[in-house]
Amino acid sequence: MTNIREAMPLLARHEGVWDGVYSYFNDQNEKTDEHKSRLICRFPDDGPYPYHQTNHYLWDDGRTEIREFPAEYRDGRVWWDNDLIQGWAAEVPLDEFNRTVMLYWQRTGDPSLYLYEMIQLADSGVDRCRTWHWIRNGVLETRTSIQEKLVTRDWRSLEGQTG
Secondary structure (H helix, E strand, O other), rough: OOOOOHOHHHOOOEEEEEEEEEEEOOEEEEEEEEEEEEEEEOOOOOOOOOEEEEEEEOOOOOOOEEEEEEEEEEOOOEEOOOOOOOEEEOOOOOOOOOOOOEEEEEEEEOOOOEEEEEEEEEOOOEOOOOEEEEEOEEEEEEEEEEEEEEEEOOHHHHHOOOO
């Protein structure tokens, strides 16, 4: 079995707890939503999945949401296939600076909607930014802009906390 950390060293640099803000914009570039986040990116030492991400979302009006994204590793990619999404993440070898991870996924049960995400990790490993392009039937529907800061690499110490 391939060690995911060795096979995907850039993705391994994302391991830890990240706090951030998600901002959503429609196709007219009007902000439609914004909320805070805490993401826990894990490479568990045991268990059925070599990568597991938990996303905690918090809106100013008090709403919260938690989403789990366990993933498999094969063919040089992380793969998701769950009730919410189906897709993959891969490092971008053309980026000679080793800053870019790219994701593709679609909503489970909605083949007309797919999403591409670019994740840019700062050289310091402390800041990252992400952009999503939501495309429905080949037409841009939504953009999501995410800014995040690393809280700690020791995700085990904060697991279960929402920030």
